[in-house]
Amino acid sequence: MIRTDNLKKVFYTDEVETTALDSVNLEVKEGEFTAIMGPSGCGKSTLLHLLGLLDNPTEGTYLLLGEDVTQYSERRRAQFRKGNIGFVFQSFNLIDELTVFENVELPLLYLGIAGSERKRRVDEILDRMEIMARRNHFPVQLSGGQQQRVAVARAVVAHPKLILADEPTGNLDSTHGDDVMNLLKMLNEGGTTILMVTHSPAYAEFCNRTVHIFDGRLIAENDVNTFHL
């Protein structure tokens, strides 16, 4: 599903050049639940942004679903993201001016799905995420855990093939954190490929494999299946 060759990302700010990622070779197969771990500033989020087509790499190639998406324009990347990739962020990134229902509905709107179908799908996912009662609330009226549930619902409502989660539990207490992880696990078991950045070894254990990054380089890989054998 995902294959990168020597992926490199350099940030230029004024006179300072920062290499955030260097020679990253990563392969993710369909249906995998992969954790990306590493210390702060090591490039985890940058990798996730590149994989999620939110940014272009400086060097290297990136194949997503068999397509070379390395040098896609923002317009094509937006096109590709729609329906293929769902995102969950540490800070939820819900739109404050939209209700729970409307936030979850947004990806379907951009996909041009008809109103009745949108309603059905949003309600179905809200039900599944157990936040139906909150469908007409605004994000500020929800707890952190509830907000992240909405964010997850929004990420999966369009049935994406890939979900990218950037520290989805980072802003949550352990109860809510477990909750979200169980949700993701459930989705993964339903066949969705998930890549998750996390600091927490405990949550990494929910995954099939863990990728470690240090100073922008991939340094080790643990396959949960083999590691636990």
Add this chain to the structure above:
Amino acid sequence: MYENYVKVAVRNFRKFKMYSFLNIAGLAIGIMCCLLIMLWIANELGFDRFHTKADRIYRLGTDLTLGGANRRAPMTSPPMALGLIRDYPEVVNAVRITPESSSSVKHGDKQLQIEEVRYADSSIFEVLTFPMISGDPASALLTAHSVVLTEDVARQFFDEEDPVGKILEFDGETNFTVTGVIHNVPQNSHITFDVLCSFETLYAEKRPGMEVWGWLGYYTYLLLAQGSDPKNLERKLPDFVETYSGEKLRAVGGTLELFLQPITSIHLRSNLQSDPGGRGDIVYVYLFSGIAFIILLIACINFINLTTARSATRANEVGMRKTLGASRGKLVGQFLCESIICGLLSVFLASILLPLALPIFNSLAGCELHVNYIRQPWILPGFVGLALFVGFIAGSYPAFFLSSFQPVRALKGRVRTGSSKSRFRSVLVVTQFAISIALIIGTMTVFEQIRFMKNKMLGFDKEHVVVLPNVGDSERLPIHGIRNELARLPGVRNVSASTGIPGRGGMMAPFLPEGFSEDETKMMRMMDIDDRFISTMGMDMVAGRNFSAEFATDSMESAIINETAAREIGWEDPIGKIIRRRVNLRAGQVEWSPRRVVGVVKDFHLASLHIEIEPLFIGNAAHSFNLIAVRIASDNVPTTIAQLKKKWEEIAPGRPFDYYFLDESLEGQYRAEENLGNIALSFSVLAVFLACLGLFGMSSYAVEQRTKEIGVRKVLGASIGGIVQLFSKEFLILVAIANILAWPIAYYVMYRWLENYPYRLHMGLETFFLAGILAICIAMVSVSYQAVKAAKTNPVNAIKYE
């Protein structure tokens, strides 16, 4: 999708109430001004278009050169219209109308002074569109001594009774039969009147000149055949002139050209002598269109500034929408949709404000504009169009700016709204203030010029002079008898009779000074005065003597000229010189009647200060006196007026006592400038207000953005003054730059405007400094409010903000 856009827009408006208010109110005020000016322009451009055949109606004009003088005027002779209809099939109809005159009209015991009486052919109702309420338009003005009244006049005489068939007595001598009533003349008609008498009356009364081809004393309007080309007709007019008056013209050494003016262009584009007053000027139409556009631009700039300045608050949303697959086009669409909603709300607000502002505008601009949302069906689509236009103009830049955010940076809140973007905003603020300052300077200059004209020494004393116009001899007394009677009243200092008075121009006529040949005649203004006029008006003689009752020959043989006449003729010592006055005996025959110059009067302004003092010939012929000037004591003015009225009623019973104060009437000459000044004043106030609104919004945003900085600075010991200075400084620098840009532009424009005035003020630097300081103070107030508020906040609150 659009539903989603609308929802987000509405929720954003609600969440950021103050910014939304600033945005919408600012745009609404801009739009309202724009609408006001558009209404005014529509009214100006719509003059005379209510005539259903307006596209085929042309006014005939004459360009006459005679005795070295040229006169281009809309004045024609009665036979011309008849000849044109007879000789040229493309002229299907014509109407002749006299210049307006004033008459005292009586019915039973009701007597009124009717200011605008005109005589017109019965074809007026076929050529022009003045719909009749009662009477038959085809026959109403066919016979002599018939009169058609406007609604208002009919009501004044007859209340609700039908006036048709009733008799009105004009000036105590002639009876007219009322044959019809028409609606009041629309205010957007350049032809105005209160009553219309039949043109036939003039023939019946054997008025002079009715059969004379060269008697240019009437207006002629031609109705051309459908599809005929006025240029084509114009090319045939020299032959027409040649056929009917070629010989006579050659005999007196004159030339005459005829030309056509479309009726719809008379109000704005005609600039002929004897044009009726109250005309517009296409230059003002352009000027105000420009101002309307500028005000709308300022309002749009506010919107752009506030929206882009606040873009950081929307960055997260942009990032998330992009992450979820929104293309840039979709986001541009979303933000444009928001600004268009803003535009619609503003237009809605403006449509409520407009009827409230209209009466104020009308009184300032001296016009009668109306707005009726139901009756004027173009208004609604016009409003929607304006909302779309404004929304698009104001929303485009913010839409493209906001939608350009990179998703990753936007989500991390790393969107830069500083540096280059803020430089763009600075340019916009400078533009706004430069426009505002230029408008302030313009307004101040207009008012200073008005004050200059009103206070200029005119060569006579205009205070405490009461003028009785249209006096003439009464049944009991000749005019000098009336004069002597009035002079006996206790509050009266001096009384004089004359044919002219400052503010009322005076006729232009050819004169032949001693030492000049007949083809070197001089065009001079002329008037006749009695021996008391000079002293009554407080004028000075610079040479020779005034007319005097002691010299019986003065009335037929003497003349006074003004300094300009002496200078232009080239006489160093004019006293005793002969100047001949042209008298038309019969068509083509001319006699030069000699007058001896007995005195030179110090130059005075007979006309308004719009024109330079012209050479003036003053005669002493008592038979033509038609007005009386009374200099009264400065105290007890009402008592004196009452005495004058009482005396008048004794001398001329039944005739209305009509009077005005000279100084007031002279000030009225500058009404056009005052209207212009008032309009400029209101719009510059609004422009400044809008610019301040924008500045206020910008500064409050800047303060909000730098709350933490303020806190830290305060913790480190900054004073409130220091904080205010920190924020005010950068805005004040912008306003200072705006001054530097505005000054030369304002100087150039106002210099050109002042060039229209032969008597004008010298633009001093003080106007510019004053406007600049005013702008800086206003800007200071709008900025420092926010800065002081922020500086007074407890620093802990500011630091907690992070």
